[in-house]
Amino acid sequence: MSYSDKVLDHYENPRNVGSFDKEDTKIGTGMVGAPACGDVMRLQIQVSEEGIIEDAKFKTYGCGSAIASSSLLTEWVKGKTLEEAQQIKNTQIAEELELPPVKVHCSVLAEDAIKAAIDDYASKNGAVSDKQSQKKLA
């Protein structure tokens, strides 16, 4: 298996590793995956009152692609509105990191993680929009 330089870069110098207090109402936490599958990804976002993601942190148990996918995602979501972050697709991540086909599931997991983090934030703040709930169903 050969990884792209981008995966290796994120893997060797992961961005935004760490944790926020998950009880904080400004924080949305999304944890997806399962140890049994070999990947657990936890993504946390810190959201401003204007609904903009000010900061993001992750911790990931998983292969190099899973670590790189979550690291990249924390970079991407920073400065985005929740709606914009909601639009990030796994294919964009896979493309950016040039993931081999067997590793595409890592990018899917990252997409799931940001959605879960946004949902968590929204449910804490009692504001699940119709649009968001539809997305969740899809």
Next chain:
Amino acid sequence: MTELKMPIYMDYSATTPVDPRVAEEMCKYLTTSGDFGNAASRSHAYGWTADEVIKQARHNVAKLVNADSREIIWTSGATESDNLAIKGVASFYKKKGKHIVTMKTEHKAVLDPCRYLEKEGYEVTYLDPEPDGLLDLEKLKSALRDDTILVSVMHVNNEIGVIQDIKAIGEITRERGIIFHCDAAQSAGKIKIDLQEAKVDLMSFSAHKIYGPKGMGALYVRRKPRIRLEAQIHGGGHERGMRSGTLATHQIVGMGEAFRIAYEEMDSESKRIHVLRKRLLDGFSSMEEVYVNGDIDQRVAGNLNISFNFVEGESLIMAVKDIAVSSGSACTSSSLEPSYVLRALGRNDELAHSSIRFTLGRFSTEKDVDQAISLLRTQVEKLREMSPLWEMFKDGVDLSQVKWAAH
């Protein structure tokens, strides 16, 4: 060949380099400056010479395991030997019965032919190992039936290195008149095998696991009592009709030489490697949440299979890319599944996913081991800092009680 910076090699169970002494022998049987004849050529010296050196190699292989040369059948490797043994016995003795007993921790070269036979109407019992990787002989006994024709249990496991008691298994199978096949790809040349003593009827060998060439193996087929097989590759009737195909002289010579060297050096070599293995294990002993997989005592000297809990194996292998190790069997590492061997031991999935197999060998040094220890310690710490599971563990969360999002 020094232009490439190569990692420290600690994957001797996947394959070994050809010993320079073996390579030197092999090179004598390839080009016009050497003896390149076809051993089946009966009409000239080129053929006779090839035939002669093959005889010598057969003798060398037989000698390491205390067998008769006539009991050695050349194959293209242990996979073919396993296939020939299992399918060959199954089809020859099918009138006697169609039940086979093996273990869940066998190599794919045993499990896959068994699966094939299941499709052909045979019944296979796959025994679970004990948590230490060893076979409980009572469980074996109770799995045997009147229609059991074959028991296949490997001598040394490729992933965890544990040694099964083939002498005891042989007593049980012989008493019941059941054929006993043993995959010895990982044990020959590493621990003593005495086929006068152990009642093994068929034994598979590989050359490339003991410093011989890839693409070369052998099957031991016992003569007393005589074991019969149906050939799987048909043609000119080479190898007493059990395996046709032009004999690859240089490959055979290489295997013979590798087995000869093993016979000479096995005792001192395994002592040396055992010391290195102990040093490696000691290097990890002060770390938290580190688990050795498989029995540590009844184990081949070079193997250390160890789980660094809360760190995923593939990412760890990437992190320690300056040492070449494996996260399971090399033959299955293209799949994302955790090792089926570790799962059969009852290891949970996290631990199975977190395992690294170090296998040391003839060219391993103390310096290699020390570098591996320091690299591993640093990288495991780094990855644990990145691991949500490690954080939860440190926070006292019982991971087995967590409901994980379906994925």
Next chain:
Amino acid sequence: MYLDYNATTPVDPRVFDAMKPFMTAHFGNPSSVHKYGRLSRTAIDVARNQVAELVGVDTSQVIFTSGGTEANNLAVTGVLAQRAKTALVHSSIEHSSVLEAMKVQEKNGWQRRVIAVDKQGLVDLQRLPDLLAEEALLVSVMAANNETGVIQDIARISDIAHQHGALMHTDAVQAAGKIAISFDEMKVDMMSVSAHKIYGPKGVGALIKAPRLAIDATLYGGGHENGLRAGTENLAGIVGFGAAAALAKNELDSRKAHFEKLTVYIEQQLASIAGVSIMSQQAKRVANTIMASIPGIEGETLLMQLDQKNIAVSSGSACSSKDTEPSHVLAAMGMAPELARRTIRISVGKETTMDEARLFMTTLKDILRIQH
């Protein structure tokens, strides 16, 4: 002096040079994900491409095996399970590996049908449709015969086989490196090749298959070669096979010209000996092979006497370990056993020199006590 190149060839020094690093320094298991493994995997990919180019196919069509015998066995048994037919067809001059692989299947209820050859050793195309008429699954005819060197019209045989819904396999072990072989032009579904007949190492070969042809593995355990042939790859062997295939392709014309020069000379000289006849003389043959019957002396005796003069030739197939019986190929061509016993096979190679050819003829005439 070695004149038995159809039995086996020495490894070309350039092939040897290509193999050497993979016998020692580069030794990783191609299935391993670390650098050692990846280097080996790359080397196998390169070799696969070289073998594919020799016969004009895509790399995905190449299945490496332990040699021609295993490839022939895989061709026969690989197609049995999936099709509800009843007969396997082969020519009467096939190599024992095709012959025996099909014979064994008789025990499993398969019918075996044999295509006769004429006196020249060419398969009887007239009668072929009858043999295929009902439920034939597979036809196997070798591209060039190991004993006589006769070249069959594989494309035509393939056409007939396909018209009758049968698959076509050709054993091209003896043809590769001696004539141009194109998988597509031969219109076959499967083709066997071997390294050690084209100046590569022993213990490696390949089965080439049509892109969409589904076949079953015969070796199980580990999913190598796309699940069609399990077992750790014979790394150095495969690298050597690739190098040998590349050379065979690039040097085909010069090798053929060289063979021709030698065999034309030998045949002319043989023709001057009373009573000598050359097998399949009217047929198209590979340029390196002469099967001749020599009057007045038993083949075995002649071989011994040649051996004493350090000349290595053969009486026929070296691929059988119990070859005291006269050749089944010559018998199939209608030759009486007494005559067949008096034949020798001379097969020259790219290392054979004109001086050696002359010396061979002088020695042969000496043994036969012929003035020259």
